[in-house]
Amino acid sequence: MKRVAHLVINLHHGGAEQLVVRWVRARLAALGHDSTYVVTLDELGDLAPQLPEANLFCLDAKRHRKPWDRAAVRDLRQFLQAKQIDVVHSHNLAAQQYGVLGTVRSAVALVQTQHGANTHVLGMGNRLRSAALSRLTDAVVAVSAGTRDSMVSQQFIPAQKIRLIPNGVAAYSQVDELEVARMRAQYGLDDCFVFGSVGRLAAVKGWARFLPEFAAFASQVHAVAGGQPAKLLLVGDGPERAAIEQQAKSLGIADLVVLAGFQTDPQPWLALMDVFLLPSLSEGLSVALLEALEGGLYGCVTDVGDCGTVVREVGHGSVLAVETRAWSQQLLEIYQARPKRRVAALSSSFAGRIYSQSHCLECYEDLYTSVAINP
Structure with missing residues (x-):
């Protein structure tokens, strides 16, 4: 040793x-x-x-x-x-x-x-x-x-x-469904389609450029009669938190953006999400993305570092377009497709075992x- x-x-x-x-x-x-x-x-x-x-x-x-x-x-x-x-x-x-x-x-x-x-x-x-x-x-x-x-x-x-x-990342472990239901109710996520992310709220994570596209997507969802509400759940803290809150207010989507703050254990929070987002400007290999994929979430990422590569290898996600103006349409297509969870998508796939x-x-x-x- x-x-x-x-x-x-x-x-x-x-x-x-x-x-x-x-x-x-x-x-x-x-x-x-x-x-x-x-x-x-x-x-x-x-x-x-x-x-x-x-x-x-x-x-x-x-x-x-x-x-x-x-x-x-x-x-x-x-x-x-x-x-x-x-x-x-x-x-x-x-x-x-x-x-x-x-x-x-x-x-x-x-x-x-x-x-x-x-x-x-x-x-x-x-x-x-x-x-x-x-x-x-x-x-x-x-x-x-x-x-x-x-x-x-x-x-x-x-x-x-x-x-x-x-x-x-560690292999997937089952979360308490009753606790997940309680948290959904507590954070106003009942009957919502939840896009979410876990990570430090820093400029490099790309939320400043993502929020306008999420607002455009949300307006399209609102225009669809009977459309299930879509919300954005951000788990983490950092220097950009106040700026994110202010931008959400200015875009008129403050009620659609939930900021949960830093959490020691991300697993229950990932269980609240339907799609995991990573609109980063720069990454190496996001651990949060790996955990989300292992937990069955569909990943929607920018093609930075090896994030796009992992999503393609595992075959459960999509890569955001280079042009940000295309993102709202991509989000709408994901929302309409309602991707199902593929639990243990990493550890159960040959390509994912190296992660x-x-x-x-x-x-x-x-x-x-x-x-x-x-x-």
Whole structure:
């Protein structure tokens, strides 16, 4: 067994952070309480209570200090030595920088996973920083082919340096139907056709361009005599929440948009939906999309990262047109077709098996063993 420490900026709610928490919980259950830790740079974050306190360590790094916070690097090195860590697994660029500084000239190996195209690295300075850090990293992982291609073209990382390990989710587990019915009533979703999504409410998720098309679609539904009402359920929180609320009001659809806020367990919320939406401007491989497909939902996504690829492989969904003005018609066609749920669409299909959590974690275990300096 290799002792692993995941290094992240924080454990606030986000796709990558949720993944780290799930991976750590699974590894602790399989390999024991001293097998896996999480180190945060800035603060612990909202998801931290889901992990044992003894397996968390916060560096409280002052990242504004140039070129870096030397005290945080010292504390990281001391932690790795005290816990006899074999592999540091960093997630995205800022964590990778401290991972390199904390492991260089030591017996600790460094694995870096990039979870998306990461538009924040498009500046030349960050591109060069990414390229330099990758040379000092034992293994670099992309979660999707699209992310890998972006790393090659935008961050100057050689293709042969990058390993592809798709994100994976747990197999479908049945939800309490009575609880689902209660939640539908509580949020005004009874007798509604529900389009929904789970994720951070950030500009990159594309809601600003989607809402006008949803309003146009809703007006068409309203014009159909006896048409079942359609609503939009957004589960998550983030910097764009207030803007989404204001835009919905200005479009006259505030009563059709339900903002449920951040939820620790997305499964009951996915059960409220009829169609899962992902109108993102940029993605790697959305874990929420994988969970939605495993739960039987029809996926409606933009062709970013590997999201369109997964929907095509599983054969239960559609890809939104490049031109946003076509989206309202696509939504109407989906609404009229009433796609049925295909529970376990991922784990029961040959193509989807590579998106299982077990397959993902097996790939990482093999990687940890191959890069670890100590046998």
